Structure formats: structure tokens, C-alpha cells
Amino acid sequence: MKSLRPYLPLGSLLLEAVITIGIAAAFMTALVAFSVATTRSSDRALEIQQSLWNTAEGTEALRAIAFASLTDTQTGTLSFAAPTWTLGTSGPQTLADGGTRIVKIEPVSRDASCTVVTTGGTVDPDSKKITSETTWTDSAGRSHTSTAISLRTNWQDPTGDCWVAEQAGQVNFALDTAEFYGGKQLRSLSFTNTGTTIVTIDKISFTWSNSAKLDQLFLDSSKVWSTTGPGTPLGAAVSSGTELDISNFTMTAGQVSEITKAQFSKEMEDVTMTMTVTFADGSVFTSGPFTPED
Amino acid sequence: MQSLPRGITLIETVLYMGLFMIILPGFVLFLLQLFHTHNGLDARVRMEQTGAEIFLELQNSLTEADAINVSTSTFTDDNGVLKFLDSSGQLVTIDRPTVVTVFSGTNQNVRRLRMQKGAGAAAYLTDPEIDVTQWRIDAVRSGSTLTGIRIQFDMAMLNPTADAYRKAAFAADTTFSLSGNTTEN
Numbered sequence: 158m159k160s161l162r163p164y165l166p167l168g169s170l171l172l173e174a175v176i177t178i179g180i181a182a183a184f185m186t187a188l189v190a191f192s193v194a195t196t197r198s199s200d201r202a203l204e205i206q207q208s209l210w211n212t213a214e215g216t217e218a219l220r221a222i223a224f225a226s227l228t229d230t231q232t233g234t235l236s237f238a239a240p241t242w243t244l245g246t247s248g249p250q251t252l253a254d255g256g257t258r259i260v261k262i263e264p265v266s267r268d269a270s271c272t273v274v275t276t277g278g279t280v281d282p283d284s285k286k287i288t289s290e291t292t293w294t295d296s297a298g299r300s301h302t303s304t305a306i307s308l309r310t311n312w313q314d315p316t317g318d319c320w321v322a323e324q325a326g327q328v329n330f331a332l333d334t335a336e337f338y339g340g341k342q343l344r345s346l347s348f349t350n351t352g353t354t355i356v357t358i359d360k361i362s363f364t365w366s367n368s369a370k371l372d373q374l375f376l377d378s379s380k381v382w383s384t385t386g387p388g389t390p391l392g393a394a395v396s397s398g399t400e401l402d403i404s405n406f407t408m409t410a411g412q413v414s415e416i417t418k419a420q421f422s423k424e425m426e427d428v429t430m431t432m433t434v435t436f437a438d439g440s441v442f443t444s445g446p447f448t449p450e451d
Numbered sequence: 452m453q454s455l456p457r458g459i460t461l462i463e464t465v466l467y468m469g470l471f472m473i474i475l476p477g478f479v480l481f482l483l484q485l486f487h488t489h490n491g492l493d494a495r496v497r498m499e500q501t502g503a504e505i506f507l508e509l510q511n512s513l514t515e516a517d518a519i520n521v522s523t524s525t526f527t528d529d530n531g532v533l534k535f536l537d538s539s540g541q542l543v544t545i546d547r548p549t550v551v552t553v554f555s556g557t558n559q560n561v562r563r564l565r566m567q568k569g570a571g572a573a574a575y576l577t578d579p580e581i582d583v584t585q586w587r588i589d590a591v592r593s594g595s596t597l598t599g600i601r602i603q604f605d606m607a608m609l610n611p612t613a614d615a616y617r618k619a620a621f622a623a624d625t626t627f628s629l630s631g632n633t634t635e636n
Binding site for chain 2: 174177178181185188192195196199200202203205206207209210211213214217218220221222223226237239240241242252253254312313
């Protein structure tokens with residue numbers, strides 16, 4: 158009888174099985190690693206999103222607190238008791254999700270042109286640098302921090318020079334009330350200081366559409382310029398367009414004043430004028446053409 | 452004599468089938484687990500995206516709001532309602548109704564965040580597989596002036612323990628400051 162033994166595939170059976178199992182194991186390990194990585198990635202995305210809300214809360218809450226309550230601190234905390242946020246100084250504070258948050262309030266310096274500078278300059282009483290920093294530990298034990306930095310300004314009630322409105326912007330001129338009295342005197346051009354601070358008029362110039370000369374100017378009851386003083390130029394009546402450096406005229410907040418007399422040398426009937434007013438802070442008001450009533 | 456080409460022997464077939472039967476159930480279970488994990492992952496990513504979209508929507512619309520309707524909003528309640536006029540004077544309402552959704556083959560009550568602008572159709576801001584467990588709104592004031600809106604917003608996966616979904620939750624607590632032009636009524 159012929160033996161079948163020489164035809165048996167000796168040894169190859171076990172090797173093939175081992176190779177198959179090995180490939181399957183490698184494949185499954187890769188799938189597990191992929192699954193774990195994507196799960197961690199989604200954990201991380203949720204944590205980042207949550208920290209974004211927490212970090213934003215820090216700066217937004219500091220914007221909702223009265224500017225006067227923002228005292229400088231490097232270890233600030235925030236607490237909410239409806240309807241008010243309150244700033245503390247014992248940070249960092251632990252948040253509901255286990256992370257921690259610290260808020261910082263720092264002074265801001267500006268140069269002479271009111272540009273923010275990091276060195277030198279003068280501390281601006283109307284600006285604060287606000288920072289919110291949230292730190293959390295992810296599921297793999299790694300620490301992460303998200304930070305938001307912003308600038309808070311006291312634009313609604315400024316006390317410093319950088320945020321006070323230009324004087325020219327505070328004064329309303331009622332050009333339509335102007336009239337020529339007796340043909341040669343400009344009167345009743347009223348103007349109001351609508352701001353909350355004092356303004357000072359430094360210079361005035363008029364243009365008009367005839368050859369008349371101007372020789373004196375009164376604001377309220379004060380003579381602020383004439384050919385014999387006060388103010389300059391001195392000596393002769395001036396032509397259209399001449400800038401008058403008047404005796405400084407000050408208006409308190411809310412004050413209403415008027416040009417009570419600008420004396421011209423000729424009849425001014427139907428004359429069209431313009432007026433330019435320069436204030437002590439250098440700001441300028443320039444009117445459009447206007448024709449005073451006769 | 453030339454040997455015959457090797458075929459698959461009976462013993463090989465039996466052994467391979469045996470191995471296959473051992474490995475197959477585990478492999479199928481593993482693939483099912485992977486499938487469910489992926490489903491959960493998808494919902495968790497949508498939860499993260501939902502959080503981001505709601506944050507941006509609120510940040511934009513509240514910052515530009517003309518007025519906050521304090522008298523008709525529901526504040527200091529876990530089922531809050533926020534009403535405000537947007538920059539075009541249109542009434543915007545964000546609330547959290549409970550809606551029925553089919554989940555895992557059964558009807559489930561899900562609290563979803565909803566936004567309605569003017570007379571337009573309301574749009575849901577959250578997915579039906581995400582339950583908004585808290586939508587709490589508070590007015591923030593500095594003195595008597597309304598200066599911000601505080602929002603506490605919690606989301607959770609629907610049935611995270613009873614289903615294959617991996618438990619995930621999103622809890623956010625933030626404040627949106629209002630511009631000086633935003634009034635209240």
C-alpha cells in the first residue's frame with residue numbers, strides 16, 4: 158500500500174494560521190488605536206469649546222461691571238449674584254467643570270497722541286487691559302490654557318484727556334438764527350455747549366461776499382475783538398477771511414451764548430457768509446454758507 | 452512520477468473554519484462596538500459644533516441688539532426665554548420647547564433650543580439627539596443699567612447610559628456684554 162505521507166503539507170498549516178492571526182491582530186489594533194484617538198479628539202474639541210465659553214465669560218463679565226469697580230489685580234475672580242457680577246481678588250477660582258479661571262485687570266499707558274504704548278507714556282484713567290485665562294486638564298492629564306485679552310474704555314464718562322470729546326464737537330451753532338440788525342450788524346447767532354466740560358473759543362474768522370470790513374466783535378456782553386483791542390490783528394478793520402485771535406471766550410457745560418454784535422462797514426443785505434471757529438484744544442468748527450436775515 | 456498540485460486538505464478546511472468561528476464573533480462584536488462609538492462620536496462632534504454655533508449666534512445678535520425685551524423674557528429659570536429686537540428691529544425669540552423624537556426605536560421627549568426671527572419659521576439650534584437640560588438666562592446690571600445677558604446652557608446626549616452612546620455633556624456658563632446703544636423694554 159502506498160503511503161500518503163509524502164503529500165501532506167508538513168509545517169505550512171501552522172505558519173499560515175499564525176500569519177493570518179497576526180495580520181488580523183495588526184488590523185484590529187490599528188482600528189482600536191484609531192477609535193481611541195478619535196474619541197480623545199472629540200473629548201478635546203468639547204473641552205476647548207467649553208473653555209471658550211468660560212474664557213469669554215471672563216472678559217464679557219468685566220465689560221458688564223461698572224468701569225469704576227475695575228481695580229487693578231493679577232488674581233481676579235468673578236462671582237455672580239443676580240443681577241450683578243462682582244470682581245474679587247483671590248483667584249484663581251475653580252469653575253463648575255473643574256477648570257480654573259483667573260481674570261486680570263491692568264493699567265493702560267498712552268503717549269502724547271493717545272496711542273497705547275507698552276513702555277513709557279502716561280497711565281490712561283479711562284482704559285484698562287482685561288484678561289481672562291482659563292486652565293483645564295484633559296482626559297489624558299495634559300494641562301491646557303485659553304486666554305482672551307481685551308481693552309475696556311470708560312467712553313461713557315471719561316476723565317482723562319484721551320477720551321474727552323473735541324471742544325468743537327461739543328458746541329452747536331444755530332446759524333439760522335443769525336440776522337443783520339440795522340443792515341451792518343450781525344447779531345443773534347447763538348451757540349450752545351452741549352458737552353459736560355468747559356470749552357474755550359480761541360479764534361474766529363468770517364467770510365462774506367462783498368467788500369465790507371469788520372471792525373469789532375462781541376460775544377454775549379464781552380467785546381472779544383476790535384481794531385483797538387482786545388485781540389489781534391490791531392489797527393485797521395479787516396477784510397473777509399481774516400482770522401481774529403480773540404480774547405479767549407469760555408463756555409461752561411450747557412451754556413448758551415450768541416454773537417451779539419459783529420460790526421461791518423457796509424450794508425450786508427443778502428450777503429452770504431461762512432464762519433470758522435477754532436477752540437483752545439485746536440479743534441475747529443467750519444460752517445457751511447449761510448445768509449443771515451435782514 | 453510528477454506530484455499532484457496541492458489542494459486544500461480536509462483537515463486544513465476544518466481548522467480554518469474552526470479558527471474563523473472563534474475569531475468571527477469577537478470581530479463582529481468589535482466592529483459593532485466601533486460602529487456605536489462612531490455614532491456617539493458623531494453626536495459629540497455635533498454637540499461641540501452646536502455649542503460653537505450658538506456662542507457665535509448669540510455673540511453677534513446680542514452685541515448688535517437694539518433692545519432686550521426684559522418684560523416678556525423669562526429670566527432666572529432653567530427653562531428661560533430670551534426675547535430681543537435685533538439690529539433691524541425684528542423680534543428674536545430663543546426658547547427651549549420639549550419635542551418628541553424617535554430615538555432607538557421609541558418616542559422620547561427631547562428639550563431643544565429654538566430660535567424664531569420675526570414672523571419667519573422657527574429653527575432648531577440643537578440636534579434631536581441632544582437634550583438641552585438647562586437654558587437659564589439672567590439680566591446683568593451695573594447699578595440699574597442693563598449691561599449684559601448671562602446664559603447658563605447645558606446639553607447632554609440622549610440616554611447616554613442606556614444606549615451605546617458614550618456619556619458626554621456640555622455645560623457652558625457665559626455672559627454677553629451689551630453695547631451702550633442697546634436698551635431694554
